[in-house]
Amino acid sequence: MKKTPSVSSRADPSPQPKASIKGKKLNKAWLHDHINDPYVKLASREGYRARAAYKLKEIDEALGLIKPGQLVVDLGSTPGAWSQYVRRRMSPQGAAVGDLDGTIIALDLLDMEPIEGVQFIQGDFREADVLSQLELAMHGRQADVVVSDMAPNLSGISSADAARIEHLVELAIEFSQNHMKPQGALVAKVFHGGSYNAVVQRFKDAFHTVKPYKPKASRDRSSETFLVGLCLK
Numbered sequence: 001m002k003k004t005p006s007v008s009s010r011a012d013p014s015p016q017p018k019a020s021i022k023g024k025k026l027n028k029a030w031l032h033d034h035i036n037d038p039y040v041k042l043a044s045r046e047g048y049r050a051r052a053a054y055k056l057k058e059i060d061e062a063l064g065l066i067k068p069g070q071l072v073v074d075l076g077s078t079p080g081a082w083s084q085y086v087r088r089r090m091s092p093q094g095a096a097v098g099d100l101d102g103t104i105i106a107l108d109l110l111d112m113e114p115i116e117g118v119q120f121i122q123g124d125f126r127e128a129d130v131l132s133q134l135e136l137a138m139h140g141r142q143a144d145v146v147v148s149d150m151a152p153n154l155s156g157i158s159s160a161d162a163a164r165i166e167h168l169v170e171l172a173i174e175f176s177q178n179h180m181k182p183q184g185a186l187v188a189k190v191f192h193g194g195s196y197n198a199v200v201q202r203f204k205d206a207f208h209t210v211k212p213y214k215p216k217a218s219r220d221r222s223s224e225t226f227l228v229g230l231c232l233k
Contacts, residue, residue, distance in 0.1 A: 039217045043081070047096055049113075050081035054217035056147060056187065057085055059226060062213070065145050065185045068092070068101040073134070073143045073179070074118075075125060075172055076150030076189075077106035083118045086147070090117075105137050125150070125171060135179065143180045148172040148188040151224075162194035169199045169227075173206050177232060186229040193223060203229045 039051035048054075060066050066089045074083045083106045088094050090102035100117040107121045107130070114120065119137055123130030150172065152164035169188055176186045186207070190199050203210045207229030214225045 048081050048084055049079040051217055052149065053081035053085045055215040055226065056082050058215040058217060059187055059213050059228060060085075060089070063185070063211070063228060063230075065187070065228075066090070067144075070144035071103045071105075071138065071141050072145045072147065073138075073175075074104065074106040075146065075148040075175070076108055077120070078108040078110040078112040080106065080112050080115050080118070082147055082149055083112075083115050087115060087117055103141075105134065107134055125175075131175075138179065142184070143176070144184050146172065146176045146180055146184070146186045148186070151189060151191075165191055165193070166195040166199055166202075169195075170202060173202060173229070176229070177206060180232065182232050184232065188227050188229075189224055190227050191223045192225060200227065203227050206233060207231060208233055 037051065039054050043049070043051045043053060066072060066086055068090050070090070072086050072090075074086065077083050083104055084096065086102075086104050087100065088096060090100055090104070092099050092101060097116045104115075104118045105121065106112060106115075106118050107123065107125060109122070109124055111122055112120050121130065121133050121137065123133065125131065125134075148168075150168045152161065152168060169190055172186060172188050176184065180186065188203075190196060200210065200212070209230040211228045211230070212225055213228060218224055218226075
């Protein structure tokens with residue numbers, strides 16, 4: 001085993017743990033990729049809070065899901081990029097502010113900076129009282145489209161993470177079955193891994209048509225993908 005020199009040329013003579021050095025290198029690499037990401041730059045120019053807006057945009061442009069006059073529910077909305085995109089789709093001029101033809105309700109555990117025309121509910125989607133708030137905000141209407149960017153805090157334990165992911169997708173499907181029009185659409189983020197096949201099957205059990213999408217704005221190395229369920233069974 002190679003010994004650490006007793007004197008170092010660094011200002012701090014204490015050697016850093018290998019894990020710490022590796023983590024710093026990964027963070028630096030991520031920051032470099034993030035700064036140079038074309039979708040990050042595009043989001044900055046076009047006023048979106050996150051590059052994630054372009055994931056939903058690509059799916060919507062392929063399938064024509066979001067239209068003026070609709071009721072759209074955004075689950076796992078923070079920081080708000082998906083709600084921003086939906087808001088622009090429902091604006092007669094495609095604007096971020098001003099006239100809005102439709103209803104957008106967003107929900108997340110974390111706080112979200114206000115978006116003009118978007119009603120935000122902060123809370124845990126799994127709690128009955130939060131779900132009741134969402135139902136009240138819908139005023140008895142059924143959603144035309146439900147979009148879910150919900151994702152759990154991953155533990156690194158594959159079996160536990162797979163169960164958490166599957167549970168959140170299950171909640172989004174269950175909400176859609178109870179609160180979405182029969183001809184509506186659910187867009188949900190999922191992850192390739194131990195739960196993927198089970199999640200796909202659950203979509204197929206609930207919807208007549210299921211389409212997987214890996215948008216260009218989703219990084220190649222990311223295991224995330226998106227499932228679109230069309231027309232409830």
